[in-house]
Amino acid sequence: MIKQLTLIGVGLIGGSFVLDLKQRGLVQTVVGVDVNAQNLRDALALGVIDRAESKISAQSVGDADLVLLATPVATLPEICRQLAQFLPSEVIISDVGSTKMSAMSAFMQFLPNHLAHCVAAHPIAGSDKSGAVSAHTGLFKQKKVILCPHNNQSSGSLKKMETLWQAVGAQVYELSAEEHDKVMAAVSHLPHLFAFAYVHQMLDNPQGAGYLQFAGSGFRDFTRIAASHPQMWTDITLENRDNLLKLLSEHLAQLAYLQTCLHNQDVEKLYRYFAEAKQVREIWGQSH
Template identity: 40%
Template sequence: MLQSQVKCLAVVGLGLIGGSLAKAVKERGLAEKVIGYDRRDTEAALAVRMGVVDESAPDLVTLASRADVIVLAVPVGAVAPVLEEMKPALRSDHILTDVGSVKGEIEKAFVSVFGEMPANAVLGHPIAGSEKSGVQAANSALFENHKTILTPLPVTDSQALGVVAALWRGMGAEVLFMSVAHHDEVLAATSHLPHLIAFSLVDTLAGADDNKEIFRYAAGGFRDFTRIAASDPVMWRDVYLTNRDAVLKVLNAFDADLKKLRNAIADGDGQTLLGVFTRARAAREHFT
């Protein structure tokens, strides 16, 4: 199946990512028809009204029986139950893919439902998003000039991989390939740890007696740093529960370094502070 031959693309989970993907595929003509399903009827109805999908399906079996490419865009913890529910309608010529933030857990979900990783499943993760959620926030340009990581396994069918890669490229994304384990380690460091720190910082300050006063005077730096603490709690709970080992590894390293900074402040050790800040500034300037 070539990219232009996608007849019916189905999106399960019409939130920020699923809605943005459906909208981008429709606007760019990457599939003849785009249908969707969301367990919240209101979201599905809104997606149809907004023109994000051509139609919504009444249930997962109907959706799967009509589609040739199925994108799972639900929270990581919902992937296994969704696959289980649509399993009676799944065929070996379906192409299944997903957008979940933790690839090891998605692989486990597929294996738990099918007994092994199906050849027609291509796991993926767009490195694009925002703290917003829901179809209302759908943006067809969300993936443009952003990376999408695909994590094919030895069993993955090369034609299925080609179709999924072509879809992402068609949406303007740069497609990269890496192993499941490497993906989960890299994302633990670049995304999962920063989100955890932002959630924790805002929660600590919100619990302070004078929190109104603190937030009133919060300026640009605080806003930039904590924007991601407005992200969806369910999605992020699933990320930490399912990428536990990789997150704990980088969290332990961060915890140790933070303790060094705390000690340096307590001891009036300006040299240590200057050393850390100078190295961090050079590293930050280097990657921008």
């Protein structure tokens, strides 16, 4: 049982996590801290949080057992800097961000005395929705959560976060922060770049708007992630830019191969390329 959980950034992920914890009686009081006053009012009205605070202070974090950082990843350094002076000694600090090297670096730089209790975590349950109004129970059921233990990690704090995530229905995995960022660049951040780039291409094409009226279900699914939060994805892609730049180069080689196949009208190579991709996607689909 957590007596006080302070949620910094009351959005889809953090809000849904505390709703699930509340439903299971695993948390007594949730204090929400957010820069957006309307978002805080929504969160109070919807029962996501029990008390609203506009800033990090002794009042908002001084009595917390767990401080959960659920703001855009680029804000972590400044938030950790502010937290340092108010944190009780045994409090667990954890986060939900999509890049983990940057989270670890904020913890190490600004919370060196709390490092043992800093647990870098990433629930893979993002969506194009955001804000407290989008929070809902059950979001993490059968979703994967990656914890990134580090050399100075308290095993008790790590275990506590693992238990909470499992309690809300998630499957917990452990990867190093470095490995996590490589994985996520490949399976999440890269396709977001592609979806943004493709939709932007339609915007830049003088005929694009006319074309889009004939777009169907393939377009719908392929571009859903292009409606994702622009600030969040600016942060994520910059925090993970080295991995992304490497993968972008690999992707350009794939497209160059397709250009050559099309240019040479190479039926066999195109067929084999599409068939191989289809097989990978189908095998993945059978187990996910």
